[in-house]
Amino acid sequence: MTREKVEIVEVGLRDGLQMLPVTIPTAEKLEWLSAEAATGVKRFEVASFVPAKNLPQMADAADVVAAARNMPGLLVAALAPNLRGAINAVAAGAQVVVMPVSASAAHSTSNVRKTPDEMVEELGRVAQMRRDENWNIHIEAGIATAFGCTLQGHVSEDEVVRLAVAAVEAGADEIGLADTVGYATPAQVKRMFGKVRAAVGDKCKSAHFHDTRGTGLANVVAALDAGIRSFDASLGGLGGCPFAPGASGNIATEDLAYMLESMGFDTGIDLSALIAVQPTLRRIIPGQELFGKMAKAGIPLGFSDTRIAAE
Amino acid sequence: MTREKVEIVEVGLRDGLQMLPVTIPTAEKLEWLSAEAATGVKRFEVASFVPAKNLPQMADAADVVAAARNMPGLLVAALAPNLRGAINAVAAGAQVVVMPVSASAAHSTSNVRKTPDEMVEELGRVAQMRRDENWNIHIEAGIATAFGCTLQGHVSEDEVVRLAVAAVEAGADEIGLADTVGYATPAQVKRMFGKVRAAVGDKCKSAHFHDTRGTGLANVVAALDAGIRSFDASLGGLGGCPFAPGASGNIATEDLAYMLESMGFDTGIDLSALIAVQPTLRRIIPGQELFGKMAKAGIPLGFSDTRIAAE
Numbered sequence: 001m002t003r004e005k006v007e008i009v010e011v012g013l014r015d016g017l018q019m020l021p022v023t024i025p026t027a028e029k030l031e032w033l034s035a036e037a038a039t040g041v042k043r044f045e046v047a048s049f050v051p052a053k054n055l056p057q058m059a060d061a062a063d064v065v066a067a068a069r070n071m072p073g074l075l076v077a078a079l080a081p082n083l084r085g086a087i088n089a090v091a092a093g094a095q096v097v098v099m100p101v102s103a104s105a106a107h108s109t110s111n112v113r114k115t116p117d118e119m120v121e122e123l124g125r126v127a128q129m130r131r132d133e134n135w136n137i138h139i140e141a142g143i144a145t146a147f148g149c150t151l152q153g154h155v156s157e158d159e160v161v162r163l164a165v166a167a168v169e170a171g172a173d174e175i176g177l178a179d180t181v182g183y184a185t186p187a188q189v190k191r192m193f194g195k196v197r198a199a200v201g202d203k204c205k206s207a208h209f210h211d212t213r214g215t216g217l218a219n220v221v222a223a224l225d226a227g228i229r230s231f232d233a234s235l236g237g238l239g240g241c242p243f244a245p246g247a248s249g250n251i252a253t254e255d256l257a258y259m260l261e262s263m264g265f266d267t268g269i270d271l272s273a274l275i276a277v278q279p280t281l282r283r284i285i286p287g288q289e290l291f292g293k294m295a296k297a298g299i300p301l302g303f304s305d306t307r308i309a310a311e
Numbered sequence: 312m313t314r315e316k317v318e319i320v321e322v323g324l325r326d327g328l329q330m331l332p333v334t335i336p337t338a339e340k341l342e343w344l345s346a347e348a349a350t351g352v353k354r355f356e357v358a359s360f361v362p363a364k365n366l367p368q369m370a371d372a373a374d375v376v377a378a379a380r381n382m383p384g385l386l387v388a389a390l391a392p393n394l395r396g397a398i399n400a401v402a403a404g405a406q407v408v409v410m411p412v413s414a415s416a417a418h419s420t421s422n423v424r425k426t427p428d429e430m431v432e433e434l435g436r437v438a439q440m441r442r443d444e445n446w447n448i449h450i451e452a453g454i455a456t457a458f459g460c461t462l463q464g465h466v467s468e469d470e471v472v473r474l475a476v477a478a479v480e481a482g483a484d485e486i487g488l489a490d491t492v493g494y495a496t497p498a499q500v501k502r503m504f505g506k507v508r509a510a511v512g513d514k515c516k517s518a519h520f521h522d523t524r525g526t527g528l529a530n531v532v533a534a535l536d537a538g539i540r541s542f543d544a545s546l547g548g549l550g551g552c553p554f555a556p557g558a559s560g561n562i563a564t565e566d567l568a569y570m571l572e573s574m575g576f577d578t579g580i581d582l583s584a585l586i587a588v589q590p591t592l593r594r595i596i597p598g599q600e601l602f603g604k605m606a607k608a609g610i611p612l613g614f615s616d617t618r619i620a621a622e
Contacts, residue, residue, distance in 0.1 A: 153613025183611040185573035186532050213611070214566035214604040215573075217529040221497050248604060255525035262496035262526075293525040293559060300494040300524070302464025 003266035007230040009206070010036055010253055011045040012281075013064065014079055016238030017057050018048060020285060026060040028284045030067050035280050036235060037071055039273040041253070044068060045077040045098060045232070049085030065092035077140070081112045081119075086126040096138045099123045100178075101167055103160045104149035107180070111144070116159075120166045127171025140174040141167035142208060146192060148183030157192060164196045168203055175204040176232070179219065182212020182248075186222035193226035206230035209251050211237060211291065216251035217259050224263070231256060235274075236281050237291030252292025254278070258299070271299060314577035318541040320517070321347055321564055322356040323592075324375065325390055327549030328368050329359060331596060337371040339595045341378050346591050347546060348382055350584040352564070355379060356388040356409060356543070360396030376403035388451070392423045392430075397437040407449045410434045411489075412478055414471045415460035418491070422455070427470075431477045438482025451485040452478035453519060457503065459494030468506060475507045479514055486515040487543070490530065493523020493559075497533035504537035517541035520562050522548060522602065527562035528570050535574075542567060546585075547592050548602025563603025565589070569610070582610060 013029055033044060046068050047061035061078065068076045069092075077096035080086040086097045101119045102108035108116045123141055130137060146160045164175045177192060189207070196204040207223045207230070209216045220231055233256045239249035257269045271294075278295040282288075324340055344355060357379050358372035372389065379387045380403075388407035391397040397408045412430045413419035419427045434452055441448060457471045475486045488503060500518070507515045518534045518541070520527045531542055544567045550560035568580045582605075589606040593599075 148611055148613065150612055153611070181611075182608065185570055187574040212604060212608045213569060214528055214563065215570050217526055218532045218570060221529045221532050248608070252525065258524060259496055259526050259529060263498040293523060297493065297523045297559070300459055300464070300492075301461055302459065 003264055005229070006224075006260050006265040006267055007043060008041060008253060008257060008260070008267050008269065009043045009045060009077070009230060009232045010041050010235065011208070011232045011250060012234035012236070012238045012253070014045045014048050014058075015232070015250055016234040016236075018055060019239065020057060020288065023056050023059070024284060026063050026067075029060070029064055032235070032277070032281055032284055033064075033068060034071060035277045036253075036274070037074055039277060040267070040269040041274070042073060042268065043075040043077065043096075045079060045096075048079040048081075049089045050081060062088060062092035065089065065094050069093040080126070082122050083125045083129065087129070090135050090137055094137065096140055097126060098140045098142050098176075099126065099172075100142045100144045101163050102144040102180075103155045103163055104145040104152050106151035107145045107149050110151065116163055117166070120163065120170050123167055123172060124170035130171070138173050139171055140176055140206070141172040142176045142178045143167070144178045144180045146177040147179045147185075147188055148181065150181045157195060160192060161195050161199050164204060165199050168200045173203065174206060175200055176206035176208055176230075177204070178208035178232075179210055180208075182210035184209060184219050185215050186218045189219045189222040190226050193223055193228055197227060206232065208232040210239070210249060211251050212248055217255060220251065220256060220259065236278055236295065238281070238285070238288070248291050252294070254294040255292045258294050262303070275299070314575055316540070317535075317571050317576040317578055318354060319352060319564060319568060319571070319578050319580065320354045320356060320388070320541060320543045321352050321546065322519070322543045322561060323545035323547070323549050323564070325356045325359050325369075326543070326561055327545040329366060330550065331368060331599065334368050334370070335595060337374050337378075340371070340375055343546070343588070343592055343595055344375075344379060345382060346588045347585070348385055350588060351578070351580040352585070353384060353579065354386040354388065354407075356390060356407075359390040360400045361392060373399060373403035376400065376405050380404040391437070393433050394436045394440065398440070401446050401448055405448065407451055408437060409451045409453050409487075410437065410483075411453045411455045412474050413455040413491075414466045414474055415456040415463050417462035418456045418460050421462065427474055428477070431474065431481050434478055434483060435481035441482070449484050450482055451487055451517070452483040453487045453489045454478070455489045455491045457488040458490045458496075458499055459492065461492045468503060471503060472506050472510050475515060476510050479511045484514065485517060486511055487517035487519055487541075488515070489519035489543075490521055491519075493521035495520060495530050496526050497529045500530045500533040501537050504534055504539055508538060517543065519543040521550065521560060522562050523559055528566060531562065531567060531570065547589055547606065549592070549596070549599070559602050563605070565605040566603045569605050573614070586610070
């Protein structure tokens with residue numbers, strides 16, 4: 001029986017590391033990357049192309065992207081907040097450029113010093129340069145704070161839809177909805193993806209959830225119900241957001257993979273092998289609190305039986 | 312607009328405390344109970360009527376039940392593994408007697424030294440005594456290890472259905488499915504509740520999930536989809552199972568309440584007040600690891616707006 005595929009995008013090297021107080025050497029980032037790639041994860045968001053003075057952790061973005069491209073079979077994504085970042089990302093070899101478009105004006109200004117509409121225009125410039133330069137890249141608009149914002153609270157659902165439509169019109173190939181600050185809850189997730197997919201169709205295909213309030217995997221279930229088949233996650237739940245103090249980070253890649261496999265989806269990931277990567281991560285970021293449960297609890301006895309029964 | 316009600320059953324005083332290495336004084340248990348009751352939680356599973364030599368933590372079960380009955384408006388439940396325990400629970404004033412019927416023969420033998428069918432017979436004896444003695448109690452069969460077992464792995468779904476039917480025939484008023492060891496995953500939960508409700512109807516009305524592998528709240532979403540409107544939880548996610556080493560306990564009451572309210576359900580609970588009970592719990596069980604995220608992350612800015620939007 002063929003199982004339906006669901007893509008897991010490991011974003012820990014970008015979203016997980018960017019908040020750390022220490023800068024991780026490039027070689028150690030690549031050690032994590034290659035160890036996790038060996039477990040079957042194919043798509044990685046590996047870096048953010050921002051000025052090194054703003055984010056020293058990402059000063060080696062070009063090196064990390066180039067090295068990732070040398071690993072066979074990976075789809076290498078990088079975040080770029082502007083055209084300059086996108087140019088650098090493409091020069092380094094990134095195949096996917098992720099541009100954050102905050103639905104919260106307050107967050108957008110704080111995060112990228114642009115209004116949401118200015119970010120859509122910037123995305124349009126990247127798309128224009130793709131045409132001019134024949135770049136073979138995929139442009140993803142990540143609609144940040146799509147489910148609420150720590151700075152302004154409520155985020156208008158109509159505004160999320162409007163920005164998604166505008167981003168597609170500006171040239172985005174893919175729309176992801178991101179719960180940047182961990183406010184999303186299941187009913188909201190299902191409703192919001194339904195609205196955006198009604199407006200832009202299957203181009204709205206990915207979700208980025210944090211587990212700040214324990215609802216991360218529940219939100220995944222809701223998004224699956226809405227047709228989403230690509231999810232960002234971070235090994236050990238590493239991550240956070242400068243605008244969400246105390247936030248406990250992304251959903252954990254290993255917990256997500258376990259849940260999806262248990263639901264009969266094919267992630268392409270060797271779950272035992274993935275869990276076994278965590279000691280490598282712990283060695284690279286000693287003392288950093290990790291989240292997620294599978295690394296501690298382990299795979300259930302007889303898990304294969306359960307999975308087969310679910311198919 | 313009237314919101315649909317969902318019941319949260321606080322089981323921390325039973326399931327949360329029974330694994331602790333120290334015995335909590337009765338007065339402190341009651342302090343927790345009254346503090347949480349003041350936030351709007353109505354139904355509590357407060358004790359287990361087992362021999363004190365087996366479980367010293369529960370030696371004061373009768374006192375705790377009697378005190379809980381003196382608090383206005385509560386529905387007081389107690390666990391009883393046999394007729395003797397049920398007699399003592401009813402004598403103390405318990406309004407709900409919960410009897411564990413393990414779907415795993417291995418777990419049943421280890422936990423209550425009876426086979427699953429012997430436990431159903433024992434439940435039948437309690438129902439018989441209810442008739443004979445005109446007890447005004449509600450009998451709940453908690454089908455333990457309904458989603459898998461750490462001792463035997465896979466648990467037959469047909470066996471879960473068979474035991475649920477047998478428990479109803481023996482006199483159970485309510486069937487709960489319990490993920491005693493934290494193996495349940497969403498697709499399985501939805502399927503399993505569907506099967507049991509097809510067999511025994513609305514009598515199958517409650518769920519008991521642990522968050523051992525991060526899927527606790529995702530399982531709640533799946534159970535809601537299957538029509539379940541009553542969920543066990545434990546403040547701070549306290550709890551565990553002697554047969555599930557490393558298990559991180561029940562789903563956290565405060566995280567569950569947050570998610571349900573965000574989905575437009577009416578739990579009857581004042582969420583801010585509930586979160587504010589956690590310091591009391593920490594004082595009562597110093598040094599014990601707590602789980603759940605809401606106590607740390609807090610209620611989202613503008614949460615009321617989100618909730619109203621979800622209705």
